[in-house]
Amino acid sequence: MVFFRPRHLRRYRKIAEVMARHGFGAIITQLGLGGMLRLPDRIIGRDQEPKTPRSAATHLREALEELGPTFIKMGQIASTRPELLPPTFIEELSKLQDDVPPAPWEQAQMVIETELGVPIEEVFLAFDPTPIASASLAQVYAAMLPDHTHVVVKVQRPNIEKVIETDLAIILDIAQLANERLAWTRPFDPVGLAEEFGIALRSELDYRREGRNADRFRENFADEPYIYIPLVYWELSTERLMVLERIQGIKADNIAAIDAAGYDREDIAMHAARFVIQEILEDGFFHADPHPGNLLIMPGEIIGLMDFGTVGYLDSSDRANLVRLYIAIIQFDVEAIIEQLIRMHIASPSVDQFGLQRDLRRLLRKYYGLPLKEISASDMLVEIQPIIYEFQLKIPSDYWLLLKTLVIMEGVGKRLAPDFDVFEVSGPYVRRFLLKLALPNSWGPSVLRGAAGWFDLFNNFPRQSMRILDRIDRGDMELQVRVPMMTQATKQLNQMANRVILAILVGTLTIALALLIPSLDLSWPWNLPTWLIVVGFILMVTLALWLMWSILRSNRR
Template sequence: MFEIPVTRHFSQIPRYQEILRVLVQHGFGSMMNLLPINRKWLQRLRPFPTTAPQTLPVHFRQALEELGPTFVKLGQVLSTRPDILPPTYITELARLQDAVPPVPWEAIHAVLRSELPISLEQIFTSIEQTPLASASLGQVHAATLTNGKEIVIKIQRPHIRAAIDTDLDILQDVAHYTQQYTTLGKTYSVEEIAADFAVTLLAELNYLREGRNADLFRENFRAQAGIYIPHIYWEYTTQRVLVMERLRGIKVNDISALKATGHDCTQIANHSAYFIIKEVLEDGFFHADPHPGNLIVLADGSLGVMDFGMVGHLSQRDRTDLIRIYTTAVRMDANGIVDELVHIGAAPPDVKRHALVRDVTRALHNYKGLPLQEISVADALETIQHLVFEHHLRLPSNLWLLGKSLAMMEGVGRQLEPDFDIFAFSKPYVGKLIRQTVLPNRHQVEKLLHQTLIWGDILDEVPRAVLLLLSRLEKNEPIPLALTNQNLSVLDTLVTRLSLSLIIAGMTIGLAFVISTLGETGVWFQAIFIPLFVVTLALGAWVMISIIRK
């Protein structure tokens, strides 16, 4: 019927047929040209009549939803890759629906029984058979423990792992073929995308990981009033079952109910803003799916946060890079933004810099003169998506997750308080991080001193190494290099200049650190150190000119 040589098992052929049927019927038959599939078989698959270009993004989303959990999750991942898909597709994939009809209670009950070490009657006094929520990977049931505590049980769908394994095998096979035989596959490294997606999806199937994520959030926000993370019951939690404290309250976007019960919507908006700012700027570990369904307002006005299956990580380097890009954008410096994109590896070596600077300048011009409260994170994200797609930029996926998370939380904040300004709220926290980034701390000073000592040892060894080399030459001993008098003269000059350059560099860095830490109170010290700094720079310039002339 069709020939795909990379198929691992004949049992996967029906699933291949189903995937191809759905894609072709939704108007994506042209995608099959990438694969060695029998064209006569494809012709028997009648596409939907409405496949105009403007409707293709909608059909793509519908096809992914029809193909099931693996492809829904794939769509969610692709929605963070504007370097691959056009903005219209990215926007449409944000509407992906993960809600599906629930599995019958008997099948879910069997999973629960098989996962827990003792009988259910010894753990629960009651379990509601109708789920509170049903998603593609699992469903959530309310229950009560024998000690009277109200909890929720997240139970994985039966046989979901086998179905996902089959889909992942197919995706990896197709990615391998596409990368090996097509320019498109090589350009976007589709094998790497498929491998990363497999790791992400399999991790989401492990509820132990989700429980650990919840514990880490709970620890990070333990001392913060206004934010509440539910408790995990580890004695009943496994890879396929997650038992956690039940939170009762009002959905964060149910504004009329919040006002009717006397809640302060502005205060709740501040709680939501503080949650995203702290997790990003301080912790570097953030909730990647903070939609209103995962946020609940408790009776005391605290913001309850749920569902920790999707999280993102930001290293200290990532946060520093973000601050640099942010401050450059505030200065409306298009060239500076492009420099930062090159610095973080987002712009390829062959990027058309002039065109990129031009488009960044136009994008910045749209925001020129606007107060920050009138700038929407979602609008800015859409602008960035267009730039990324047009210029083949590759921003790290964790930054896209962060952008989507910020846009969601901004939407929540503005539902609660129409004049909500996340930029104004975050200003003191951003300023604190900028000071930490720019001003030297004890660790940075110790690192500088350590590097200075290392270079001191190297410089101390250079004369002995040169003397040893000269000694071997005098004794006519064999050496790996045949040096002439001219070579030795050049070597001596290079060593001298290297030593002088290192000394000047060390003085320059040291003086810069000292001056930056003096502040306004160190006026007399600045009068001493700034001239020294200028003299050191002049010496450095003299050395560089000397090297260039030689």
Template sequence: MATPDRLVVALEELGPTFIKLGQLLSTRPDILPRQYITALARLQDDAPPVATDDVRTILEQELGASPDVVFSTFVDTPLASASIGQAHAATLHDGTSVVVKVRRPGVVAQVQEDLEILQNLAHQASRNWAALDDYNVEAVVSTFAATLRAELDYLAEGRNAERFARNFSHATGIHIPKIYWSTTTSRVLTMERIYGQRIDDKQVTNLPLADRDRLATTAATAAAKMIFEDGFFHADPHPGNLFVEATGRIGLIDFGMAGEVDEQLRKQLGKLLLAFSRNDPDRISRALLGLSVNRTATDRGRLRQDVARFMQQYQGRNLGEIRIAPLITEILTILRTHHIQLPSGIAMLTKMVIMTEGMGVGLNPGFNLGEVLNPTPGGWL
């Protein structure tokens, strides 16, 4: 196998922490060459089911009674099983359909040990390998560790869900499930069950084009709102986390991985989008340097030349006519060439934007995220 493929196999064998690290790195062309990005994008967070007796033991320990007592019904066969936890269908005593997420036994200790190893490796590498000076590897691993630790705590996920629910309380096209706190702990999460089809199911992708375009626009507009209005975004909007309900609403699930965009970063991103919308290499270069946390001097003239050469392919086209994912990938590649660091937290934001556009194109090949993000009067900026 080629080296990138061997890396994928190694990460899968190492388990959940390293699978998630690989998924994060698959969105960082500013750190890794294209062949590694392509290989890492294949990583899937699937895992064999937890034994039924273990699930029931955890529920009894956390909720104080057997799931057959706590819930009106509880289905032992999981709806889904991933590296951190698995989901089960259940019914509350008032008849409400819910999903109960149960954290895998032993996963916290395993993840904590893995993160300690990663942080030690990052520290040693940064001290002893000069080639890493431009990549702030310790910050990347630190941000990843904080995100993954938060994902282990279902109380934090429940609070994230309620924050999203408040932010989208007036959005008719987005449905955030309710959290049931009386049967929620750090190891167990009970939420309203979302009924519908995955957004990439054939029943959805075979809908009339107008319906598919509406769904893509709804999801993309929600993403833009999270970034530019709320400063709080869902960091894992893959198709398995978006369901199209019978009413046409999009139900959003899985809130363990969320990111924040502070006001200064929102302003810098706005300047960058505005520069792209005007196809202005000087402004783009300045905006990229404004985002940078680089510790070394940058040849601004050469950066401007590389950006101008790159932007020639978009000459005469506005942002609404440009695919965002390839644009981000190429810009991050230029940043890697110039050893320019971006804030460590921008990796999740990049991942979210790329996933959102991929979802939109899957629904409508003519969809363009740039049309939603385009900084026009009355828009997001």
């Protein structure tokens, strides 16, 4: 039973009214929130359902935008889960933007000075109160340190943490209601999804995590001269405030400016491709939001990265599985693709393999014979979404972030150098990764762990066996085996056995009595043996007819 939080009733009513106004009043009513609607909203919510899947998706996006930053973030995360929503909803939610008007400078100044513990003038030589960027969770300002170093200051929006915690509590309540009252939501585990979303969103509120991400990228690319990661000024950074070196450059999609600067676009595309391939195949830690605004082309054709809040993780087994899947795809081996998807726990072993093979074969047939550089990752991503939804393929969030990262980088690469072949660049990295998988230092640790487990098993087996035998000898151990439907099956077997025995007995006695009848003296009056044999024969025939009738009746059930 879910109890509404009284202090949040106004927010509950706002959510119910917005969703009803956008045509989702029936769901609001089924959740038990209909009582929070005003009478006009109840009428509108019941009667004005979205007319088509696309209009429903558009209404959902608009409703989330109207409900504010928490719901916008929820929609953005939902757009990375194609197994949960139809493709039209995924496409529409991908359009969600969290650009919002900035909070007043006085409020932002109060947060900055609270985090620094001193007035702004004591830390910065100059500070521009006009934000250079404003999002739902943060605002970004330009400033200068006393040594004349240019920095950006990212500060959490005032009171945003309280707003988000309120919304997260309500979202969890609604998820529990959905689990209780909407049976169709249970396979998706709405409570688990709400908890997972809460963890992800709270982590975005801690800017120390983003700073650590920047440090990790800088360490990973320390030997790469064409990738630049700005410095984090940790002595000025806190959970709600981050001070970062400001880098200057040309946005990666500003082709005219790049050409005017005399930069070689082919070289820049090569640097970008090497960056993406290394972070995915070698590091297993990748920038998951590399849109052109976060990639600046600096003097010397160096790519400067910004915004390290959204990242993805791939461990060694993830990378190995993805490379195997990639090889199966470029070989157009549908059976191998499905086997790999099952091995990766993306597809269930009980998936409709025939249907999945049919749809994958139909998809891959469109690309058969094309050079790899002519295959569009963005087109394939759009075409694969209906298959993911129909067959409930469970794509891990990091995998989906990876797919979207590749699509974004493909767009950047095609703008920079339309004829650039990223597959040619990735070839040596893939071969090196496969060679690494074959070397003992890759599979050796897992083999040693397995061997250690077997050693422990054999080492403990004699002692554990003696303990079990002692318990059996003392009568302290009993074995219980539970088989589903065993009671019913045993009952049916008993009935069958009883009928067989009864049939044998009836048949035997009937035949015996029938053989005795010709030897009887049937002259009237009958003596006692004649009466017994005739009556017994009639009883046996009657019993046989009853047995046949009961068998026929049970077969009809």
